[in-house]
Amino acid sequence: MSTDPLAWLDDAAERRRAFGVQRTIRARPIDDHLIDLASNDYLGLTRHPEVIAGAELALRRWGAGSTGSRLVTGTTEEHEQLERELAEFTGAPSALVFASGYSANLGVVTALSNPDTLIVSDTTNHASLVDACRLSKARVVITPHRDLSAMRDALEARDEQHALVLTDSVFSADGDLAPLRGIHALCRESDAVLIADEAHGIGVRGTGGRGLVQECGLAGEPDIIITMTLSKAFGSQGGAVLADDRIRDHLVNTARSFIFDTGLAPASVGAARAALSVLKREPHLAETVLRHARVLAEAADVAETPESAVVSVVLGDAATALAAADRCRELGVRVGCFRPPSVPRGTSRLRLTARADLTADELDTVVNVLRTVVGEHA
Structure with missing residues (x-):
């Protein structure tokens, strides 16, 4: 009989790692220069x-x-x-x-x-x-x-x-x-x-x-x-x-x-x-979000026209989605990565969120990065 009443937590963590769904906390540094497509700051107001x-x-x-x-x-x-x-x-x-x-x-x-x-x-x-x-x-x-x-x-x-x-x-x-x-x-x-x-x-x-x-x-x-x-x-x-x-x-x-x-x-x-x-x-901010979402969807080869700030790029298994998110980060863009239990098994994805304050230069960079990463992991 085990003398460690928390031993089952080690087993649970190992199962999560095996399925590619182990989470870690990653702090954003103050000098982070990544283009943000992961946050829910849709209107870009948190630093306004x-x-x-x-x-x-x-x-x-x-x-x-x-x-x-x-x-x-x-x-x-x-x-x-x-x-x-x-x-x-x-x-x-x-x-x-x-x-x-x-x-x-x-x-x-x-x-x-x-x-x-x-x-x-x-x-x-x-x-x-x-x-x-x-x-x-x-x-x-x-x-x-x-x-x-x-x-x-x-x-x-x-x-x-x-x-x-x-x-x-x-x-x-x-x-x-x-x-x-x-x-x-x-x-x-x-x-x-x-x-x-x-x-x-x-x-x-x-x-x-x-x-x-x-x-x-x-x-x-x-x-x-x-x-x-x-x-x-x-x-x-x-x-x-x-x-x-x-x-x-x-x-x-x-x-x-x-x-x-x-x-x-x-x-x-x-x-x-x-x-x-x-x-x-500035009521136009809402439409700007949707316009930028359409740019993201086209770059990521998503067929459906976005109806919100969220653009979902389904890649399949959790390991593929996680690798694609890491690759985006290497190229200067932070994206969301949704894996089970947030989404059903087999539908792990990149979750891109459009922001109204993305500049033209940032959008150009994002388009190039998404085309590269989706091409590598689709």
């Missing part, structure tokens, strides 16, 4: 002078931390102003800021579900929605990707009084879009509530980056809840739920990831407010 200034101003006014949960000392006037601005921008009745997009999804799904609830969730939804389903006390039905027929069948067969339908608006691995109009119509037929995670939609889709829900003409509908992150297009940190006033009140009183978590740091709030201000003044 106004965004940095917004963070600095909030830091000096309120200090380094929020000092407590939102219900104690963790809510500043800055938090409430951001909530008003997010609601106005997206066309939602109200907003509630969380410490992260992950905690926003956990909070809203668990607070709105109970044993008399059915949750219908797309199979490729983000891990935060998956974990929210696991933490809920509801019955969960996982439906095939973007399959309206399967969603309808699940909703029509339910015995539960309440139902939630969960979907990413823009799916993080492939960058494709949810059929939101069709899903919302199903929800209306079944008295269900739609929760759409706009983490990859806000700032990229919709009028001036207002998101796919707005683009589909569904902004402000009382049976739609939007969740979002401030760490992607807004270049900051944090998350938010955008919804009916009654839902906001319910979350304030019941969402554990809101009640028991320290409030978002003031500097992150100030940065997000400044980023939103830039986006409202």
